[in-house]
Amino acid sequence: MKILVINSQLEKKHIELIKTTAEKLDAEVHFYKAESEIPQSDFDTDIIYGFAPSIVKTSKTLKWLCVPWAGVDSIMKPGYFANEDCLLTNAAGAYGVSIAEHMIAVSLVMMRRLDEFLSETREGKWLAPRAQKSLKDCRITVLGTGDIGTSFAKRVRAFEPASITGVCRSGKSRETVYDKVLAVSALDTILPETDLLAMSLPATPETCGILSRARISLLPQGAYIVNVGRGSAIDEDALADSLESGHLAGAALDVFQTEPLPQESRLWKTKNLLITPHVAGNLTLPHTKDKNVAMFLEDLHNFVACKPLHYLVDKKLGY
């Protein structure tokens, strides 16, 4: 059995851990920092941990692709895998901490107007205090109650919000951090009572355009939006209009319909919009790396034992 690991972020301890585990399981493992480094002789691999489209698209013998990130929409297209039976796992669950920290950070940057203050002091200006808002007593709606949304909810709970409402496909969650959990079909009922809408949805046919122009207008005057899931979830033009008109007080986007955000996009110049270049889920955080590797190794044991893989992507649901 041959494993290729393609990841420039792994530390020595991760490489050692993978090597030791592979040895125990009688597997051969090769490490590369980038796909371009892989020699032709290694294309006949059984397992890929990382990403190597050229192999995935051509190898009829690849049995398992484990991608080290959560969103798999770009590789879920029909015909992407040369071997249609190739298993696909992802790292949904490894990024909750990283992305939740980002969500709290940008929420506070907007509400406490830190972007203004820091821009001003960077230019040597000490200007007067002005009205700020607070997470305390804020009505929060978390759209997408997976690992990311729930990690955010657990952190934001400590800020004493008025309420945290989860919204997900099923309308059910085992997590007790939510005051209530609604099905997506009830989204329109909660939007008018939402001061901060935190979006952490995968890209699926159901989530595409879910935050439409009509739904943005259901949010109350002065609401904030944070999106860390996929850019396809929001009507970007309607969002920009709402920010420009002053209906929304602010938005923070880490993901966009097209990435990198095209130079001609109006979002670059939209008022009260914070843009980050898809960095919320950062594989450089020690915790994220550790968990990512642990998840792969857990399923490597499963794979060798012919057991079902734990982090298998549901190809029907798309996540």
Place this chain on the structure above:
Amino acid sequence: MKILVINSQLEKKHIELIKTTAEKLDAEVHFYKAESEIPQSDFDTDIIYGFAPSIVKTSKTLKWLCVPWAGVDSIMKPGYFANEDCLLTNAAGAYGVSIAEHMIAVSLVMMRRLDEFLSETREGKWLAPRAQKSLKDCRITVLGTGDIGTSFAKRVRAFEPASITGVCRSGKSRETVYDKVLAVSALDTILPETDLLAMSLPATPETCGILSRARISLLPQGAYIVNVGRGSAIDEDALADSLESGHLAGAALDVFQTEPLPQESRLWKTKNLLITPHVAGNLTLPHTKDKNVAMFLEDLHNFVACKPLHYLVDKKLGY
């Protein structure tokens, strides 16, 4: 009995509440947005809720000054009060939420490098991800375990830090959010094990220069500092040197030895330093206003009943 309220931030509901309470207590109350508006005829007041140095410095009949903020170092100087027996209360306890939110925000902005990303995207640049740090598994030391430090500790706990150590004068705290609480005399033992030093100290002779050049050098390479207490606590020149040399990874200051920060200060241009213009404790937050007014009214009842005031400043300790 006459009360002057001087505060431009109060809302109608606060004014009504103060009026109703004063009426019940048979007191006369006058509202002003600024000291300059107070007519000579109102200088003979018994109580001031707000700040009016010209009256405090001249009236021998002023019985109680209630300032709507926490730090009273600037008015604790000998001879400041014309009536030396005038009682002084502050609003320590009203700003914990506001300042703790600021502390979390600037900590994350530094660790997650949001200031870089937001500066770049503001200029239309979509640059590559880079190494970030996390509050998770971070060793946090809170220097000053009053309302502000403890409100911060309660929030940052949700981010799963490795440890939260409180440091205060007595070395004791009733708050269970700290893993341990040390006396200031043990500060040097914890600094080498501190990844994030959060400072929320009042200005007193004991805290002046407490974070000296020697103590800054005790912090490990890559540590972060947040200061929201008083600028006098830090050797600003030593801090700038440590940031410039790359020993400290970042610092966020909301308070300075001189405010506004003088144009000639080297801090304006110091690498990896976030400057905010003393805005962490912002009286515009609804919660802060409500609590501020409630604290004054609680002590107004005490004052009229000749009971000890709850929020009395200890003139010996200076806070």
